[in-house]
Amino acid sequence: MKNKVMWAFALCILIFSVFLGVMHRLQDNGIFYLSDLEGQREYLNLFPIEGIAGDGTQGISFRLEDGELTTKFYPFDTEQIKSIIFAERKGYTGIKKYSYNYYKQENYYDFSRSGNVYATTDSAPSKDANMQHKDNFHEELLEDYDLQNAKFVGGETVIADKIDVYLSFLDADNGHLARVPTGMTLQDKPYYYTRGDYAETNSSFTHSSFNDIQINTICIKLGDSYYSMAIPNEECRGKTTLYRVNKEEMVKTPDRAELYDQREYGEAKALCAFPLDEDNHVLGMFKVGEKSIGIFRTQKDSLFFELYNTEGALVAQDLLTNELGRKVDQAEADVVSWNEQDASIYFRTYEIVKQKDDSEVWETVVNGMYQFDEKGLKRMNCYGEGGRLLSVCRNNLIFDVSMVNDEKMKLPYYYGYQVYLTVMNGDTEKVLYRGMLETDYDEDIYKMFSVYDISKSAPYLEEAMKNYYGNSVITQRQRQIMEVLPINGKVENSWWR
Numbered sequence: 001m002k003n004k005v006m007w008a009f010a011l012c013i014l015i016f017s018v019f020l021g022v023m024h025r026l027q028d029n030g031i032f033y034l035s036d037l038e039g040q041r042e043y044l045n046l047f048p049i050e051g052i053a054g055d056g057t058q059g060i061s062f063r064l065e066d067g068e069l070t071t072k073f074y075p076f077d078t079e080q081i082k083s084i085i086f087a088e089r090k091g092y093t094g095i096k097k098y099s100y101n102y103y104k105q106e107n108y109y110d111f112s113r114s115g116n117v118y119a120t121t122d123s124a125p126s127k128d129a130n131m132q133h134k135d136n137f138h139e140e141l142l143e144d145y146d147l148q149n150a151k152f153v154g155g156e157t158v159i160a161d162k163i164d165v166y167l168s169f170l171d172a173d174n175g176h177l178a179r180v181p182t183g184m185t186l187q188d189k190p191y192y193y194t195r196g197d198y199a200e201t202n203s204s205f206t207h208s209s210f211n212d213i214q215i216n217t218i219c220i221k222l223g224d225s226y227y228s229m230a231i232p233n234e235e236c237r238g239k240t241t242l243y244r245v246n247k248e249e250m251v252k253t254p255d256r257a258e259l260y261d262q263r264e265y266g267e268a269k270a271l272c273a274f275p276l277d278e279d280n281h282v283l284g285m286f287k288v289g290e291k292s293i294g295i296f297r298t299q300k301d302s303l304f305f306e307l308y309n310t311e312g313a314l315v316a317q318d319l320l321t322n323e324l325g326r327k328v329d330q331a332e333a334d335v336v337s338w339n340e341q342d343a344s345i346y347f348r349t350y351e352i353v354k355q356k357d358d359s360e361v362w363e364t365v366v367n368g369m370y371q372f373d374e375k376g377l378k379r380m381n382c383y384g385e386g387g388r389l390l391s392v393c394r395n396n397l398i399f400d401v402s403m404v405n406d407e408k409m410k411l412p413y414y415y416g417y418q419v420y421l422t423v424m425n426g427d428t429e430k431v432l433y434r435g436m437l438e439t440d441y442d443e444d445i446y447k448m449f450s451v452y453d454i455s456k457s458a459p460y461l462e463e464a465m466k467n468y469y470g471n472s473v474i475t476q477r478q479r480q481i482m483e484v485l486p487i488n489g490k491v492e493n494s495w496w497r
Helices: 002-028 041-046 078-089 094-099 139-143 441-449 461-467
Strands: 032-039 049-054 059-065 068-074 117-125 131-134 152-160 163-171 176-186 191-198 204-208 216-222 225-231 237-245 269-276 280-288 292-299 302-309 314-321 330-337 343-354 360-373 376-380 387-394 397-405 417-425 431-439 480-486 490-493
Touching: 032 041, 032 059, 032 068, 032 417, 041 397, 041 417, 041 431, 049 078, 059 078, 068 078, 078 094, 078 480, 117 191, 117 216, 117 225, 163 225, 163 237, 176 225, 176 269, 216 280, 225 280, 269 280, 280 330, 280 343, 280 490, 292 330, 292 343, 302 360, 314 360, 314 376, 343 387, 360 387, 387 480
Parallel strands: none
Antiparallel strands: 032 431, 049 059, 049 480, 059 068, 117 163, 131 152, 152 191, 163 176, 176 237, 191 204, 216 225, 225 237, 237 269, 280 292, 292 302, 302 314, 330 343, 330 490, 343 360, 360 376, 387 397, 397 417, 417 431
8 A cells, every 4th residue: 555655656746747847848949039120129118018928728928128028938828827917917916816817807898897886877768758658568579589488467668759868886895876867868769668577477577678779888996986977879969977976975776666767866976068969979988097087079070089187177188180071980099007197098989880781890080199198198190010919108209019910921821920019209200119029939820731631632722721710729829929018007998908
């Protein structure tokens, strides 16, 4: 028995040693360094970065500080490494760092929440609306697939020709609520609120046509307060209001037994409002540092970017264009804050064009970059030559990390690229530094072709690859540079993460 234990112990040591040897070999098996192409590397010192590179099985984190590039190997895929990096940025250590899941954390593609405070919209008939009342369930809903087998013994329906949109703050920690009118109305068609009483149980099913209307909300936290605004769709009229609320101003959630609720709760304060009609529209809002709120909006044929303080006062405005010539439907912004006020804002605006097959194409209208500091708001001469991994500005300098397609390998289904780092003068666009991350990642492309027959009788490669799928095991081993983040800046809002 003793000998069996010793052999088992020795086998464990051997397996662990082999594992460490393989990991060490993998760690050293690769090329990753910064090659200077032009200019002085010292310009990079203002923009230290960290990033993630690798594939679906292993990867590295890398840091570029004071002109020196260092790497750290991980036997994890790039998504796991990303979670570790963001946990470290939050100050987590030990097991908590390795169990952190970036995708489940606050504000990941969910702009309706800030921490554990959410903002949502609901509705109720306007007090001056014309209304109809029926003592049954709304019959049109019975055509819905999910309700085809439902049997209702009674119900209630209210139909109104005008409804008000409400904004609600919810503190998820204690269920407290604040509910206020947005100032928006919908009145271009009948709107219904209905309840159906199930035949075999004492339960009910409720639904409103407002549930099918897309009105986004955005919630941000500045200091100890929460700020929110409903972002209207094309059907909204009236105004949309920017509100501020503190947790102690929310109240216990009241019971709701009616089809709709016209009550207001809590003490949310209206800071400022924006008119809505065919010529005026709000595209979005976001956090800029710890003291400012950025808003994109259109006014007739003009597109504006504006900054407001925490009291709702306008502190800066830029007229992007006063002759759009085309409609602007959407605005995106990547915001990096260097401190409480100084920030970099890289933005894109789009017209959304509907296609015959009901798909959408986002066509660029205006792109650009702002620098915001003690001198005010300044629009930079934006730069870029491909897909951006990072684009920020500071001290009148623009730092751009871009992916540029590599045209050297003329192979089907090959989407290889090189990653360039560039520092430019924000006024003249003069290049002060340009470098490239040198890797051997392009060699991975050969793994894709290794499974195909290359004999004389084989079909052409492009014909043979028609059944190639992007989620195959082969492509999981295609190394890429996945993420680049500023070390000395806080990512407040980003669509590229």
